[in-house]
Amino acid sequence: MFGKKKVKPLKIGLVGLGKIAVDQHIPSIRANPALELVAGCSPNARPDGVTAYDSLEDMLAAHPEIEAVAICTPPQIRHKIARQVIAAGKHVFLEKPPAATLGEAEAIADLARAKGVTVLASWHSRYAPAVETTREWIAGRKIKSIHVVWKENVRQWHPGQKWIFEAGGMGVFDPGINSLSILTRIVPEKVIVKKADLHIPVNCEAPIQVEMDLTTESGVAIRADYDFLQTGIQTWSIFVESEKGEKLELSMGGTGLSIDGKEIMKEKEAEYPGLYAHFEKLVRASQSDADFSPLRIVADAMLLGKRIDAPEYIE
Amino acid sequence: MFGKKKVKPLKIGLVGLGKIAVDQHIPSIRANPALELVAGCSPNARPDGVTAYDSLEDMLAAHPEIEAVAICTPPQIRHKIARQVIAAGKHVFLEKPPAATLGEAEAIADLARAKGVTVLASWHSRYAPAVETTREWIAGRKIKSIHVVWKENVRQWHPGQKWIFEAGGMGVFDPGINSLSILTRIVPEKVIVKKADLHIPVNCEAPIQVEMDLTTESGVAIRADYDFLQTGIQTWSIFVESEKGEKLELSMGGTGLSIDGKEIMKEKEAEYPGLYAHFEKLVRASQSDADFSPLRIVADAMLLGKRIDAPEYIE
Incomplete structure (x- = not known):
C-alpha cells in the first residue's frame, strides 16, 4: 500500500523500420521500462523481433492499444503520416527534421494542439x-x-x-x-x-x-x-x-x-535514450516540444x- | 459634456523617404485625422513639406513626442532599425516584407512583445x-x-x-x-x-x-x-x-x-489608408499584428x- 504506484508503460508504434529505427529507436524504446514497443510498419523492412505491418492503417487497426507513434521515415512524407496519426488520437514523435518545410511542421503542431495530443519535434544532437x-x-x-x-x-x-x-x-x-x-x-x-x-x-x-x-x-x-x-x-x-x-x-x-x-568530458554517444525519456515525460505531462528553429535557420x-x-x- | 471625447492624433515618424513613402505613407498619414506626421529621416531624400533628418537618432532626439515609427527602407536593414525604434519604446509599422528573413522578423516580434509596444507586419495587398x-x-x-x-x-x-x-x-x-x-x-x-x-x-x-x-x-x-x-x-x-x-x-x-x-467590383486601389487605420487601431488597443506566413511560404x-x-x- 505504501509502495510506488506502478505506471503502465507507454505503448509505442513505429512508422519506418529502416536504419535509424533499427540502430536507435528500437533499442532505446526496449531499454526504457516506461515504454513498450508494440509494433512497427514499413512497406518492406522486417527487422528481427518486431511485429511488423505493411502500412500505418494495418498497424493501428491490429493494435488499437498503441498510444504514441514515432515517425522514422524520410522527412518528405512525415506531414502526411503525422496527420493520420494525430487524427487517430495518438501522440507523435518526429525524427529530425520534423518535416520537409516550416509550413508542414507548423501544421503538424497546430493539429496536435487542436487534438490535445503531444508532439515532439526531436533533435537528437x-x-x-x-x-x-x-x-x-x-x-x-x-x-x-x-x-x-x-x-x-x-x-x-x-x-x-x-x-x-x-x-x-x-x-x-x-x-x-x-x-x-x-x-x-x-x-x-x-x-x-x-x-x-x-x-x-x-x-x-x-x-x-x-x-x-x-x-x-x-x-x-x-x-x-x-x-x-x-x-x-x-x-x-x-x-x-x-x-x-x-x-x-x-x-x-x-x-x-x-x-x-x-x-x-569524453563520452560515448547516447542520444536516443535521452530523447525517449523526454518524450515519455512530455506525454505524461500532456505537453509538447515543437521547436522548429533549426529548420527555420x-x-x-x-x-x-x-x-x-x-x-x-x-x- | 455629452460630445465625443477627442483623442489626440498618434504622432508618427518615418524612416526612409523614398518612392513608397512619398507615394503612399505620407499621403495616407496626412489623410487620417487620427494620425499626425511629425517628421521623417533619410540619408538623402528630402520630400516637400516633411521635416527631415539625416538619421533615426537625430529624428528621435529632435522629436521625443514621436509615438510610432513606420519603416519604409529596403528589407535588409529593417531588423536593425526596428531594434532601435523598439528600444526607444516606440510602436513599429513595418513595410512588406517585414524583414530579410523569418529569424529577423520573429526577433522583431519578440522584442516588441518584451517592450510592450505594437508591431504591424504590414501586407498592403x-x-x-x-x-x-x-x-x-x-x-x-x-x-x-x-x-x-x-x-x-x-x-x-x-x-x-x-x-x-x-x-x-x-x-x-x-x-x-x-x-x-x-x-x-x-x-x-x-x-x-x-x-x-x-x-x-x-x-x-x-x-x-x-x-x-x-x-x-x-x-x-x-x-x-x-x-x-x-x-x-x-x-x-x-x-x-x-x-x-x-x-x-x-x-x-x-x-x-x-x-x-x-x-x-472594380475599384481604385486604396490600400495604405486601410493599413494605417488598422495600425492606429492596433496601437490604441495595445495589440500587434505580426503574421509572417507570406514570408514563410x-x-x-x-x-x-x-x-x-x-x-x-x-x-
Missing part, C-alpha cells in the same frame, strides 16, 4: 552528453564569439543517399542541422542568419559546402562552416570564446568537451543565401 | 478593396481549387531595382509575396508548399519565374504561377473554384472582382524548390 554542460557554461558568461565547424565526408557517412542532393534534400545541411539544433539549445537568445554562401555542385540542387554568418539578438557573432567533402579528420565541433578569453570546444557532435585546452539560409557553382559531384 | 468580399465568399463554400496567376513585366515596374535579382532579393517573389499575403488572408487554413520550380537566370541569384504547388491542411489544391517577363497583358489574379463549380476571379491585385463571369519555396537555369537577364 541536443541529447549529446556535453550539450547541457556547454549550455550552462555559456549562461554564466558574456560570450564574444561562436564558431561552428561541421566537416564530414558524404561518401563515408551517406552512401547511396541520393535524395540528399536533390531539391529539398538539404545537402550538407542534413548533418548541419544537427549543429544548428545544438546551437539553438546552448545559446539563450534567438539565432539570426545574416549571410550565407551556398556552394552547389553543378549537377546537384542542394549545397555541398556552406559558410554562414549569424548573430544573436544582442550581437554575438556566430560563424558556421559546413563541408561535405572533408577527407582525413572529420570535425563536428562548436568553439565558444568568452569576452574574458576563456575557450570552450564542444567536439565530436557533442560527446567531447574541453575548456581552455583541458579535456572535461536552414530555410533563412536558403532564402537569402548566395548560390555559387561548385564542381560536379559524383558519388 | 490585404487592404485591396475586393479581398474581404473574396474571403467571405470562400468562407461560405467548400472550395475545390485555387489558382494564383501573378505575371508582370519587371522592366516596366521595377526599373533600376538591381537588388531584386541579388541573393535575398526574392526576384519574382518580391511582387509575388503580395499574392501570398492575399492568399493567406482569404484562405481560412494554413497554406503549405509542396513543390516549387524556381527558374533562375544564369546571371542572377533570384528566380524570374516560379511555378508552385501548394495545399491547404484539408487538401484544397492551390497552384501559383509567377512570371516577371510578362509582356502584353499584365495579370495579378486569383481564381477560385468551389466544389459546386462556382467561379470567382479576384483581379488586378485585388481591386477587381467577378463571380461566374459577372463583374461585382517564400522561404519554404526556396528551401525545397528545384532550381532551373533560365536565360541570362539583361535589364
Whole structure:
C-alpha cells in the first residue's frame, strides 16, 4: 500500500523500420521500462523481433492499444503520416527534421494542439552528453564569439543517399542541422542568419559546402562552416570564446568537451535514450516540444543565401 | 459634456523617404485625422513639406513626442532599425516584407512583445478593396481549387531595382509575396508548399519565374504561377473554384472582382489608408499584428524548390 504506484508503460508504434529505427529507436524504446514497443510498419523492412505491418492503417487497426507513434521515415512524407496519426488520437514523435518545410511542421503542431495530443519535434544532437554542460557554461558568461565547424565526408557517412542532393534534400545541411539544433539549445537568445554562401555542385540542387554568418539578438557573432567533402579528420565541433578569453570546444557532435585546452568530458554517444525519456515525460505531462528553429535557420539560409557553382559531384 | 471625447492624433515618424513613402505613407498619414506626421529621416531624400533628418537618432532626439515609427527602407536593414525604434519604446509599422528573413522578423516580434509596444507586419495587398468580399465568399463554400496567376513585366515596374535579382532579393517573389499575403488572408487554413520550380537566370541569384504547388491542411489544391517577363497583358489574379463549380476571379491585385463571369467590383486601389487605420487601431488597443506566413511560404519555396537555369537577364 505504501509502495510506488506502478505506471503502465507507454505503448509505442513505429512508422519506418529502416536504419535509424533499427540502430536507435528500437533499442532505446526496449531499454526504457516506461515504454513498450508494440509494433512497427514499413512497406518492406522486417527487422528481427518486431511485429511488423505493411502500412500505418494495418498497424493501428491490429493494435488499437498503441498510444504514441514515432515517425522514422524520410522527412518528405512525415506531414502526411503525422496527420493520420494525430487524427487517430495518438501522440507523435518526429525524427529530425520534423518535416520537409516550416509550413508542414507548423501544421503538424497546430493539429496536435487542436487534438490535445503531444508532439515532439526531436533533435537528437541536443541529447549529446556535453550539450547541457556547454549550455550552462555559456549562461554564466558574456560570450564574444561562436564558431561552428561541421566537416564530414558524404561518401563515408551517406552512401547511396541520393535524395540528399536533390531539391529539398538539404545537402550538407542534413548533418548541419544537427549543429544548428545544438546551437539553438546552448545559446539563450534567438539565432539570426545574416549571410550565407551556398556552394552547389553543378549537377546537384542542394549545397555541398556552406559558410554562414549569424548573430544573436544582442550581437554575438556566430560563424558556421559546413563541408561535405572533408577527407582525413572529420570535425563536428562548436568553439565558444568568452569576452574574458576563456575557450570552450564542444567536439565530436557533442560527446567531447574541453575548456581552455583541458579535456572535461569524453563520452560515448547516447542520444536516443535521452530523447525517449523526454518524450515519455512530455506525454505524461500532456505537453509538447515543437521547436522548429533549426529548420527555420536552414530555410533563412536558403532564402537569402548566395548560390555559387561548385564542381560536379559524383558519388 | 455629452460630445465625443477627442483623442489626440498618434504622432508618427518615418524612416526612409523614398518612392513608397512619398507615394503612399505620407499621403495616407496626412489623410487620417487620427494620425499626425511629425517628421521623417533619410540619408538623402528630402520630400516637400516633411521635416527631415539625416538619421533615426537625430529624428528621435529632435522629436521625443514621436509615438510610432513606420519603416519604409529596403528589407535588409529593417531588423536593425526596428531594434532601435523598439528600444526607444516606440510602436513599429513595418513595410512588406517585414524583414530579410523569418529569424529577423520573429526577433522583431519578440522584442516588441518584451517592450510592450505594437508591431504591424504590414501586407498592403490585404487592404485591396475586393479581398474581404473574396474571403467571405470562400468562407461560405467548400472550395475545390485555387489558382494564383501573378505575371508582370519587371522592366516596366521595377526599373533600376538591381537588388531584386541579388541573393535575398526574392526576384519574382518580391511582387509575388503580395499574392501570398492575399492568399493567406482569404484562405481560412494554413497554406503549405509542396513543390516549387524556381527558374533562375544564369546571371542572377533570384528566380524570374516560379511555378508552385501548394495545399491547404484539408487538401484544397492551390497552384501559383509567377512570371516577371510578362509582356502584353499584365495579370495579378486569383481564381477560385468551389466544389459546386462556382467561379470567382479576384483581379488586378485585388481591386477587381467577378463571380461566374459577372463583374461585382472594380475599384481604385486604396490600400495604405486601410493599413494605417488598422495600425492606429492596433496601437490604441495595445495589440500587434505580426503574421509572417507570406514570408514563410517564400522561404519554404526556396528551401525545397528545384532550381532551373533560365536565360541570362539583361535589364
